[in-house]
Amino acid sequence: MENSEAIALTAALLAAAGDLTSRINDGVVARGFEGVRPAHGFAFARLAPDGATATDLAAHLGVTKQAASQLVDELVRKGYVERRPHPADARARLVVLTESGWACTRAAEEAAADAVQPWVELLGEGEVRVLCDRLRRIAPYGPLRPTW
Amino acid sequence: MENSEAIALTAALLAAAGDLTSRINDGVVARGFEGVRPAHGFAFARLAPDGATATDLAAHLGVTKQAASQLVDELVRKGYVERRPHPADARARLVVLTESGWACTRAAEEAAADAVQPWVELLGEGEVRVLCDRLRRIAPYGPLRPTW
DNA sequence: CATCATGGTCAAGCAGCTTGACCGGTTCGT
DNA sequence: ACGAACCGGTCAAGCTGCTTGACCATGATG
Numbered sequence: 001m002e003n004s005e006a007i008a009l010t011a012a013l014l015a016a017a018g019d020l021t022s023r024i025n026d027g028v029v030a031r032g033f034e035g036v037r038p039a040h041g042f043a044f045a046r047l048a049p050d051g052a053t054a055t056d057l058a059a060h061l062g063v064t065k066q067a068a069s070q071l072v073d074e075l076v077r078k079g080y081v082e083r084r085p086h087p088a089d090a091r092a093r094l095v096v097l098t099e100s101g102w103a104c105t106r107a108a109e110e111a112a113a114d115a116v117q118p119w120v121e122l123l124g125e126g127e128v129r130v131l132c133d134r135l136r137r138i139a140p141y142g143p144l145r146p147t148w
Numbered sequence: 149m150e151n152s153e154a155i156a157l158t159a160a161l162l163a164a165a166g167d168l169t170s171r172i173n174d175g176v177v178a179r180g181f182e183g184v185r186p187a188h189g190f191a192f193a194r195l196a197p198d199g200a201t202a203t204d205l206a207a208h209l210g211v212t213k214q215a216a217s218q219l220v221d222e223l224v225r226k227g228y229v230e231r232r233p234h235p236a237d238a239r240a241r242l243v244v245l246t247e248s249g250w251a252c253t254r255a256a257e258e259a260a261a262d263a264v265q266p267w268v269e270l271l272g273e274g275e276v277r278v279l280c281d282r283l284r285r286i287a288p289y290g291p292l293r294p295t296w
Numbered sequence: 297c298a299t300c301a302t303g304g305t306c307a308a309g310c311a312g313c314t315t316g317a318c319c320g321g322t323t324c325g326t
Numbered sequence: 327a328c329g330a331a332c333c334g335g336t337c338a339a340g341c342t343g344c345t346t347g348a349c350c351a352t353g354a355t356g
Contacts, residue, residue: 015287
């Protein structure tokens with residue numbers, strides 16, 4: 001594979017990812033959730049199943065625990081999450097979604113579905129699914145880090 | 149397509165893009181170009197053909213012209229680009245790559261090829277090419293904006 | 297030639313992150 | 327059981343890369 005093709009692939013990947021991300025974010029905002037940033041979405045993804053500690057979140061987002069804690073502060077202020085005492089460790093605090101946080105998460109999923117809609121129309125549902133499969137086989141799925 | 153699949157696709161896309169980007173950056177640094185960030189790569193991509201003005205660059209990167217100008221300052225300081233008088237507009241300055249800038253660009257292409265290598269081994273060259281084609285048909289290829 | 301648009305710069309400020317120091321609770325070795 | 331090291335969380339200070347706002351000089355337009 002030629003070098004320039006590799007660059008083109010990277011650019012296409014970034015453009016696609018950026019496009020989807022900003023569309024989803026716009027969709028969430030349009031559904032009435034103000035002041036949410038894409039980073040919050042990634043936090044929600046980690047918090048949704050059973051909650052998580054700030055340190056867990058930090059590892060997941062690829063930032064320091066202080067940064068994660070600040071992000072949690074912000075989400076608390078906006079009413080999307082709350083801190084509860086951790087059932088098994090008195091040092092830790094379990095961060096869980098509030099009802100509003102769950103609503104926002106659902107909104108994000110709807111917005112995501114809307115955002116991929118044009119792709120489905122262009123490539124067909126099967127192709128999109130294949131695309132997704134390929135990507136998931138490739139991407140190590142580590143911490144989500146801001147890449148530039 | 150289910151909502152949760154759309155989210156999974158987005159996550160996979162972001163993970164893949166982030167993975168590639170950071171690998172390329174690491175590869176460039178490993179080739180001896182210090183202090184380069186992924187953002188510089190996007191600037192190089194715009195500057196490479198015939199140079200560009202700071203305002204062009206700003207539009208391409210999705211930032212203000214002041215931010216673009218600061219980025220150019222940084223690249224000048226590091227010796228990768230230089231500002232020349234614009235041949236057709238006395239207000240403007242044409243930013244062009246120096247020899248070192250060209251070397252860095254070539255290094256980035258090599259690093260990109262290396263970064264994609266595991267994908268090729270996993271999916272085969274044809275599949276990767278198809279993947280790339282799909283993405284390019286989808287992504288509007290607008291300004292490259294930091295997405296979160 | 298008056299007016300407005302455009303490329304660029306200077307200056308100030310801010311958001312989101314980092315590093316460093318620290319406290320209280322937990323875990324482990326002996 | 328007890329001291330040492332470890333770990334989750336917070337406070338505080340600082341930095342980087344960006345933004346907004348004001349401004350100047352040149353170019354385009356009626």
